[in-house]
Amino acid sequence: MSIYDLVHETLLSVTTNKVRSFLTVLGIVVGIASVILMVAIGQGSQATITNSIKAAGSNLLVVTPGGRSAGAFGGGGGGFGGGGSDAKLTQADVNLIEQLPGVAHIAANSTSREALSVPGANVNISVTGVGEGYQTVKAIETSTGVFVSSEDIRGGTKVVVLGPTAVTDLFPTGTDPLGQKIRIKGINFTVVGVTKSKGGSSFMNADEVAYIPLTTLQRYLTGSDAISTINVEATTADGMTQLQSDITATLLAAHHITDPTKADFSVLSQSDILSTASTITGTFTLLLAAISGISLIVGGIGIMNMMLTTVTERTREIGLRKAIGARPVDITSQFLAEAITLCLIGGVIGISLGWGISALITATGVLTTEVSVGAVAIAVGVCAGIGIVFGYYPARRASKLDPIEALRYQ
Amino acid sequence: MAPILEIRDAVKIYSTAADEAPALGGVSFSVEPGEFVAIMGPSGSGKSTLMNIIGCLDRPTLGTYILDGVDVAQMDEDQLAEIRATRIGFVFQSFNLLPRSTVMRNVILPMIYTRVPVGEREARAEKALEAVGLDENRWYHKTNELSGGQMQRVAIARALVNDPAIILADEPTGNLDTRTGQVILETFRRLQEQGRTIVLITHEHDVAAYADRTVHLRDGLVVSHEEAEAHDSARVREEAR
Numbered sequence: 001m002s003i004y005d006l007v008h009e010t011l012l013s014v015t016t017n018k019v020r021s022f023l024t025v026l027g028i029v030v031g032i033a034s035v036i037l038m039v040a041i042g043q044g045s046q047a048t049i050t051n052s053i054k055a056a057g058s059n060l061l062v063v064t065p066g067g068r069s070a071g072a073f074g075g076g077g078g079g080f081g082g083g084g085s086d087a088k089l090t091q092a093d094v095n096l097i098e099q100l101p102g103v104a105h106i107a108a109n110s111t112s113r114e115a116l117s118v119p120g121a122n123v124n125i126s127v128t129g130v131g132e133g134y135q136t137v138k139a140i141e142t143s144t145g146v147f148v149s150s151e152d153i154r155g156g157t158k159v160v161v162l163g164p165t166a167v168t169d170l171f172p173t174g175t176d177p178l179g180q181k182i183r184i185k186g187i188n189f190t191v192v193g194v195t196k197s198k199g200g201s202s203f204m205n206a207d208e209v210a211y212i213p214l215t216t217l218q219r220y221l222t223g224s225d226a227i228s229t230i231n232v233e234a235t236t237a238d239g240m241t242q243l244q245s246d247i248t249a250t251l252l253a254a255h256h257i258t259d260p261t262k263a264d265f266s267v268l269s270q271s272d273i274l275s276t277a278s279t280i281t282g283t284f285t286l287l288l289a290a291i292s293g294i295s296l297i298v299g300g301i302g303i304m305n306m307m308l309t310t311v312t313e314r315t316r317e318i319g320l321r322k323a324i325g326a327r328p329v330d331i332t333s334q335f336l337a338e339a340i341t342l343c344l345i346g347g348v349i350g351i352s353l354g355w356g357i358s359a360l361i362t363a364t365g366v367l368t369t370e371v372s373v374g375a376v377a378i379a380v381g382v383c384a385g386i387g388i389v390f391g392y393y394p395a396r397r398a399s400k401l402d403p404i405e406a407l408r409y410q
Numbered sequence: 411m412a413p414i415l416e417i418r419d420a421v422k423i424y425s426t427a428a429d430e431a432p433a434l435g436g437v438s439f440s441v442e443p444g445e446f447v448a449i450m451g452p453s454g455s456g457k458s459t460l461m462n463i464i465g466c467l468d469r470p471t472l473g474t475y476i477l478d479g480v481d482v483a484q485m486d487e488d489q490l491a492e493i494r495a496t497r498i499g500f501v502f503q504s505f506n507l508l509p510r511s512t513v514m515r516n517v518i519l520p521m522i523y524t525r526v527p528v529g530e531r532e533a534r535a536e537k538a539l540e541a542v543g544l545d546e547n548r549w550y551h552k553t554n555e556l557s558g559g560q561m562q563r564v565a566i567a568r569a570l571v572n573d574p575a576i577i578l579a580d581e582p583t584g585n586l587d588t589r590t591g592q593v594i595l596e597t598f599r600r601l602q603e604q605g606r607t608i609v610l611i612t613h614e615h616d617v618a619a620y621a622d623r624t625v626h627l628r629d630g631l632v633v634s635h636e637e638a639e640a641h642d643s644a645r646v647r648e649e650a651r
Contacts, residue, residue, distance in 0.1 A: 005522040016510050320506040323467060324568070325495020325523040327488045403467050407506065 001330045010337045013310075014345075024306040025346040027299030028386070032350025032379050033357065034292035036371060040358035042285025044369035049277050052206070053270060059104070059237055060137070061244055062268045063097070063230040063251070065089050088226040089265060094131065096254055100246050102239040103232055107134035110214060110228040112221050116160075116170065117183045123169040127184065127210045129217025137231045140211075145178050145193030148213050156215035160189040164197045165207035184212075187220050240269055299346065300386040307339050307394035318398050319406025328399040335398050339391020340384055347383030351376055412479070413440035414575055414607050415464065420473035422459050422630075433459040434470065435630040441576070441609060446602045448610045448618035451627035458580075460627065461611045465498055465578050466490045478575040495523045499569025501579035505561045507553040507568075513539070514549050517567045524572050538567040541604070542597055559590035566597060576607045583617055595620045 001009075014021050065088045094108045108131035115124050134140070135147045142161065152159050160182055162170070167177050180191045189212065198206035218225050234243045247267050248260065255264055268276075311318070318331060355376075358369035422434040434456045441447050451457040462468035463475060466482055469490075475483045478497050482490065494500075507516050517535040526534065539549060542563040553561060562582060569577050579598065583591030598608050599620060610621060618624045626634045 001522055002525060004528060009522070012511070012515075316506060317508060320502075320508075321519075321523075322491065323465070323494060323500050323506075324520040325491050325572075327491040327523075329488075330491075330523060404462050407502065 001326070001333065006333060006337050009334055010341050013338055014341055020306065021342060021345075024302055025342050025349065027302035028296070028343050028346025028383060029299075029350040029353060031292065031296030031299040032347050032383060033354035034295055035289055035382075036351055036354025036375055036379055037358050037369075038288035038292045039285060039375040040354065040369040040371045041361070041367060042281065042288050043372055043375075044358075044362070044367060046278060046281035046285065047370055048368050049281055050274060053274050053277060058270055059234045059240065060270050061232040061234065061240065061247065062270075062273065063089065063093075063232065063247060063265055064228065064268070065226070065265050088224075089230060090225050090227060091131075093251055093254060093265075094227065094230055096250050097230060097232060097247055100243065100250060102235050102243045102246070104235040105133045105137045105233040107131055107137040107231045107233075108214060108227045108229070109134055109231070110217055110222065110226060112217060114184050114210075114221060116166070116210060118170050118180065121170050123166060123208075125166055125169075125208050125210055127212060127217065127221065129214035129221070130211050131214040131227075134211075134231070137233050141196045142193040143196045144176075145191070147193055147195075148211055153213040153215055156213060156219055158187060158189045158216060158220075159192045159212065160184075161193040161195060161211040162191060163195050163207040163209040166210055167194055169208070182210075184210075185221055244269060296382065296386065300343075300390040303339055303342055303386065304390035304394060306342075307335060307391055308397070310338070311335065311394050311398045314398075315401060315406045315409040318401050319403045319409065322401070322403035323407060331399040331401075332395045335395035336388065336391045339395065340387030343383040343387035343391075344380070347380055350383075351379055413476075414443045414445075414478055415441040415609070416474075416476045417460075417463070417470075418474045420460075420463060420470040420475065422456070422463065422468070423471045431630065432471075433630055434463075436473070437627070437630070437632055439625050439632060439635070441607060443607055444602065444605055445623065446598065446608045446610070446621045448612055448621035448624040449627060450612060450615070450618050450624050452613060454629075455627040456630040457611050457613075457627050459630075461578065461580055464576075464609060465500060466493045491523075495520065496572060497575040499566075499572065499574040499577040501562070501565050501569050501577065501582045503581035503584040505558075505565045505585070507561055507564055509554040510552060512550050512552055513544070513556070513564050516553055516564055517571055520568060520572050526572075534571055535567070538570040539564075541570055541601065542567045543600075557590075558586050559593055562586065562590075562594050563597060566594075566601075570601070570606075576609055577601065579608065579610045581612055582610065583612075583614075591617070 089108075091108070094106060097103065098106050110129045112127050112129070113124065114127045115122055116127070117123075130148050130153070132150050132153055140147060143164070145161070147161055148159060151157075162177060170182065171177050171180065177191045177194055181188045182191060183189070195207075195209075195211075214227070232243070232247065234240050244267050248263070251265055251267075252258075252260060252263060257263060321331060355371050358371055361367050362369050417440065418438050420434050420437045421432055423432045424430075437456070437460060449457050449460060459468070463470050466477070466485075467490075469485075470483055473483065474481060477493065480493065480497075482493055485493065508519070514532065514535055517538055518531045521531050521534065536549070539546075544560060544563045544567065548556065548560060553564060556564065566577070566582075577598075582598075583594055586594060595617065598610065602608055608621075610617070612618055622637070624636045625632055626636065
């Protein structure tokens with residue numbers, strides 16, 4: 001049988017049973033669409049996270065309490081990964097680092113998740129206690145009012161600067177938030193400013209935040225002088241490595257630790273954080289892909305089931321084809337081609353569907369998604385593979401039918 | 411003239427059990443080119459087994475089978491498929507047409523296995539359909555819209571289309587009423603007049619009467635070769651008209 005006849009026979013048989021072909025293909029469509037979609041979501045998130053880390057500045061070193069192994073990805077929120085009374089950073093450490101050569105700016109902060117309330121509304125968000133230089137290092141701009149000032153930090157005043165999302169969450173539209181009182185842990189804070197929107201995904205919403213002076217946070221909210229993050233900006237990118245080891249040496253001495261592997265803090269550069277983040281998001285993407293891959297296997301079993309039914313149903317036809325001169329290889333290739341065609345049709349529809357849905361998700365702004373050519377290529381390959389794997393057994397069975405028996409089959 | 415089909419001492423044993431008689435116990439017979447031969451016998455006589463061997467669907471356990479000058483008794487599966495495609499045209503009792511395909515597609519089907527160029531297929535199929543006398547306005551109908559007689563004529567056209575050495579018909583009138591059956595048998599006669607060699611398997615004397623010669627089988631053995639009496643054969647044909 002020539003390639004032309006193989007293609008012709010396949011198309012005839014796929015189109016003869018349109019409804020059944022469609023239902024069979026549906027399993028593959030769902031499988032491929034979900035793989036494409038999940039990988040798109042994973043890669044989109046990865047890009048978002050990477051970008052937000054890069055946006056923090058390339059000359060940035062981040063010092064967090066706890067060893068490297070514990071809570072390394074503490075960058076923005078939380079960061080109390082280390083645990084233990086000695087695993088903490090204090091203002092004394094900040095002062096030591098500040099005196100090192102090559103430090104352009106330094107900003108300490110501590111973060112705590114708190115309930116903010118006004119009469120009639122409340123919101124649970126991350127409250128960052130900011131030290132001096134935080135605004136500069138993080139490049140925060142205000143849309144109205146002012147940011148937390150040095151005087152506020154020194155004096156421990158009860159002022160708060162809100163992110164735009166926090167404002168809309170707390171106050172009715174049209175209300176001027178400046179001068180309003182907000183209660184945090186029973187203490188009244190005065191709103192002195194609102195930051196400009198930074199955008200971001202729902203994963204890390206940079207607008208759903210509140211900033212108060214670090215000293216105020218330590219005194220009234222956490223009751224501890226611990227600092228969760230020290231951001232250090234180096235004067236030059238070339239000096240990063242030197243500065244990183246200087247900070248490590250300084251803090252080791254200050255904390256009376258001789259063995260560097262037992263350090264109770266970690267100093268991470270942006271590239272360290274990036275690699276950690278991409279390891280995490282990569283694993284996450286793989287997990288999503290693996291879960292949706294299971295549905296693809298189910299789809300493949302559907303194809304096999306339908307092919308076995310087809311072979312049984314067309315037993316007499318197979319007998320006839322053999323009687324009029326089809327070789328076993330002709331029969332095998334006919335049924336295999338049918339299975340592969342069904343899978344590829346399913347794959348093409350699935351890719352379009354997955355692509356469409358991910359574009360839709362990006363358009364609605366819920367999540368950023370990214371369909372990669374690689375994922376599409378793998379999807380097509382997987383489709384053909386499923387066709388071969390799950391089509392081979394039924395095709396083989398068809399080719400082994402005894403023509404005499406097959407012609408007699410009722 | 412050398413026979414187109416020659417079977418010598420064909421033995422077919424399905425079971426190795428000692429108490430079971432062989433399906434064929436040493437059958438010999440031959441068919442000359444252009445002959446119309448009927449093979450007759452009651453059920454269990456081995457005529458199906460013989461038909462499967464003649465049709466190269468099966469091989470004899472012992473003995474030789476020479477078809478169109480080729481010894482096919484020892485061929486492997488692929489070679490047998492090749493022989494079936496090029497030298498044998500099958501006509502079955504139950505037609506075995508592809509139901510959702512057109513008449514034309516059904517007649518073209520054998521040509522995809524003999525690699526006839528795509529451009530020549532339709533013309534060859536038309537020639538075969540003309541030879542069996544099927545109305546031209548039926549050629550592009552689906553086969554499940556046809557009557558039994560029409561279906562069997564499509565099946566005969568399909569058997570003819572690769573220009574085989576023999577046409578092998580297995581109870582071709584078994585699913586047809588007497589009148590339609592006669593039309594089909596007349597079709598075979600006409601094909602014979604055009605020079606075709608036909609082997610017909612049946613258990614009905616009336617059907618066998620259309621053949622030049624009948625081979626009777628019983629218990630896996632040939633019991634008699636019987637030449638149709640000229641006047642008898644002519645009388646049957648006269649009645650059919």
